[in-house]
Structures are given as structure tokens and as C-alpha cells.
Amino acid sequence: MKILVHELGAEEFARQVEEEFAHFVTLGTDFPQAEYDRIAAYFAPPPFETGLSGEIDRSDPAFALWVDRQVAAHKAPGYAIANISLKPIGGIPGDISAEQMDLVADLAERYSFDELRATHAQNLVLPHVRKSDLYAVWQALDEAGLADVNLDLVSDIIACPGLDYCSLANARSIPVAQKLAERFADIDRQRDLGELKIKISGCINACGHHHAGHIGILGVDRKGTENYQLLLGGSGAEDTTPAKITGPGFDEDGVVDAVERAIERYRAVREPGERFLDTYRRVGMEPFKEAIYG
Ligand code: SF4
Incomplete structure (x- = not known):
């Protein structure tokens, strides 16, 4: 084109x-x-059972945490949607081993009408799980190291392959995502921050959707060195908005620090229950710029 x-x-x-x-x-x-x-035949619903229990036994606290964060409502009574996080702290966003993939495929076959979906956010979804099967699914995922509880939280970062794997890249994305996830590893801190979508692209082609991140990071080439522009306020949801560049870019460690400063400013000025994106929309760029650049 x-x-x-x-x-x-x-x-x-x-x-x-x-x-x-x-x-x-x-x-x-x-x-x-x-x-x-x-x-239409491609989109026909599977043969859902009727008369299933709508209850989930939440007596195991770790399972209850996973349900609260990773499981979404389903239109069919007695079923649920199980999101599988591929964002372990320090891991490569969206990465999964062959053994883990075999296990997830088996779970899909056994518990989700043989259906498995990959999302643009680099996670997987079992779309049709009986609520009574959720505990067994969670146990299997937990044993395989796939039961992280960070959907839509600060460590659920989208990152393109960047300079590690992509010949078009200006800068690496994966190490930035790993450092950010490690910086915010504490799950209580993540939950306190609430929904916060960080998206990283290694060049202007924007495969990591940095322009639609609540916080976006764009790798650029600055006189032969990797540099990162920081953007705030983007959304790829129904309330779509493009993110705006904060100002001069940073090196790899600098952008991680800058993100933390922006997030700490959010914590300082947010109203009760307000998401990062909504705080940004309410107060505008200036308080964040002040925190980021001093
Ligand atoms: S955004 Fe650029 S670096 Fe990242 S995968 Fe796309 S083309 Fe490659």
C-alpha cells in the first residue's frame, strides 16, 4: 500500500x-x-450442557485468587471463561514451552470443547469451561507454572519481539518488559495499582500497540543507540484514544525508572477506585511530566 x-x-x-x-x-x-x-457454521456454539451448577467452590484461597483475576463470566449458565496468563515475572511475554503447550491443548480438549484461543494481549483463553471443572483446570495450570494472577495488571505487559528477534527493530522490547515486571513483581502492589496496560514496540511499526497502551514504550534509534520514547494515555478498548509522547526518551534502565515515577504520581493523585487511565484523563499530562522529568 x-x-x-x-x-x-x-x-x-x-x-x-x-x-x-x-x-x-x-x-x-x-x-x-x-x-x-x-x-455461520464456523461460529456455532458448542453443545453446552444444561442444568449445571452455577457455584464455584472457593475454599482454596490460591484458587479463589485465580478465579477473581483470571476467570470471566460466560453467557451459558454453569460455564466460565478461563484466561491463562503467559506473563510470569521475569519471563518473556507470551512465551510458552512445548510441554506447557501440550498440557494446555489437553486441557482444551478435555474441558473446553477442544477450543483454545490466543489473545492480542499474548495470553491464552479456554473459552468454555464448566465452573465445576475450574478447580481441576487451575490445579493442572498451577503445576505447570501457568497459574499467574495478573490479567490486565501492570505485569501483564504486551511486548513485540524487538531487536532480540526482529530484523526491523530499533531497540529491544523483551528486556524492558522483563525489568518492568520485576520492578512491580509484588502482587499486592500490582493489585493496588489495578488495571494498567503497558505495551512495548521495538519500532514505529507498532506490533506491540504502544500507541494504545495506558503506558506505551516505543523503541527508537538515537544516533546508533537504543532509546525509548514514553507515551501515556492510550487505550485500545471501546473508549479508544491514542497515547501521547511525554517528552525526551530514555535508555533501557531510564525508561523503567520513568514508568515507575509516572505510576507513583498516579498513586499520589488518583481518586478512590480510579484507574491509571482515568486519572490521566482527569489530570492531564502535566503532573506526569513533572514526575517523570522533575
Ligand atoms: S514493532 Fe517493529 S520491532 Fe517490534 S515486531 Fe513489529 S516490526 Fe519488529
């Missing part, structure tokens, strides 16, 4: 797109019913 825009010029490119779109509209939308049915 970039080449086409370059060759045609932006205006001519836009004109041709409009022309093509107008042509498609004339084709009508009255597709054959068989085609609708063929597509």
Missing part, C-alpha cells in the same frame, strides 16, 4: 479507493443463503 500511495500520490490513491468501493456497493449485498450458512 505504501508503494501504491507513493506511486499514485495520496489524492489519486484515495480517488481510486473510493471508485473501487462505489463499484463494490453496486454489486449488492444479497449473498446466497448457503454462503451465510456456511460462514
Whole structure:
């Protein structure tokens, strides 16, 4: 597309797109019913059982913690959605070993109608688990080191492969994610901070969605050295907003410190129950800039 825009010029490119779109509209939308049915069959719900218990036995405190953070409501009575964190503290975001993947595939087969989903946030989901099976699923995940309880918390970081693996990168993403997760390893501190989405990209291609992070980090090349721009206030949710750059960039350790300063400022000025993103939207960039740059 970039080449086409370059060759045609932006205006001519836009004109041709409009022309093509107008042509498609004339084709009508009255597709054959068989085609609708063929597509709909891919989205048919699995054969849910009825009459299942809606209760979850929360007598094991560690299991109850996992349920509170990792399990979401399901539209079918008696079922739940189990999110599997691939964000152990100090690990590579989204990484999973072959043995762990085998186990998760077995769990999907046994407990989730053979269905497993990968999310853009680099976690996995068992989408249809009977509530009465959650404890068995959690035990198996726990034994395999897959029962972290940090969904949407500060250590649930999205990071692209960055300079460690990507030939387009300007800077490494993974070590920054690891250092940040280690800095905020304390689970009580994470829970106190609440929902906080950090997203890291190793270059402007933005595979880590840094521009949509409550806190975004973008790796850039600064005269041959890795440098990191810090961004605040992005959201990729229904209330979408692009993040804004705070100011001059940092080296690897510097950006970790800068993130911590921004988060500490959030703690100082937040109102009860207010998320980082909502505090930023209420008070604006200035108090954060002051904390970050002094
Ligand atoms: S954002 Fe850049 S460095 Fe990261 S995976 Fe995409 S192209 Fe590679």
C-alpha cells in the first residue's frame, strides 16, 4: 500500500479507493443463503450442557485468587471463561514451552470443547469451561507454572519481539518488559495499582500497540543507540484514544525508572477506585511530566 500511495500520490490513491468501493456497493449485498450458512457454521456454539451448577467452590484461597483475576463470566449458565496468563515475572511475554503447550491443548480438549484461543494481549483463553471443572483446570495450570494472577495488571505487559528477534527493530522490547515486571513483581502492589496496560514496540511499526497502551514504550534509534520514547494515555478498548509522547526518551534502565515515577504520581493523585487511565484523563499530562522529568 505504501508503494501504491507513493506511486499514485495520496489524492489519486484515495480517488481510486473510493471508485473501487462505489463499484463494490453496486454489486449488492444479497449473498446466497448457503454462503451465510456456511460462514455461520464456523461460529456455532458448542453443545453446552444444561442444568449445571452455577457455584464455584472457593475454599482454596490460591484458587479463589485465580478465579477473581483470571476467570470471566460466560453467557451459558454453569460455564466460565478461563484466561491463562503467559506473563510470569521475569519471563518473556507470551512465551510458552512445548510441554506447557501440550498440557494446555489437553486441557482444551478435555474441558473446553477442544477450543483454545490466543489473545492480542499474548495470553491464552479456554473459552468454555464448566465452573465445576475450574478447580481441576487451575490445579493442572498451577503445576505447570501457568497459574499467574495478573490479567490486565501492570505485569501483564504486551511486548513485540524487538531487536532480540526482529530484523526491523530499533531497540529491544523483551528486556524492558522483563525489568518492568520485576520492578512491580509484588502482587499486592500490582493489585493496588489495578488495571494498567503497558505495551512495548521495538519500532514505529507498532506490533506491540504502544500507541494504545495506558503506558506505551516505543523503541527508537538515537544516533546508533537504543532509546525509548514514553507515551501515556492510550487505550485500545471501546473508549479508544491514542497515547501521547511525554517528552525526551530514555535508555533501557531510564525508561523503567520513568514508568515507575509516572505510576507513583498516579498513586499520589488518583481518586478512590480510579484507574491509571482515568486519572490521566482527569489530570492531564502535566503532573506526569513533572514526575517523570522533575
Ligand atoms: S514493532 Fe517493529 S520491532 Fe517490534 S515486531 Fe513489529 S516490526 Fe519488529
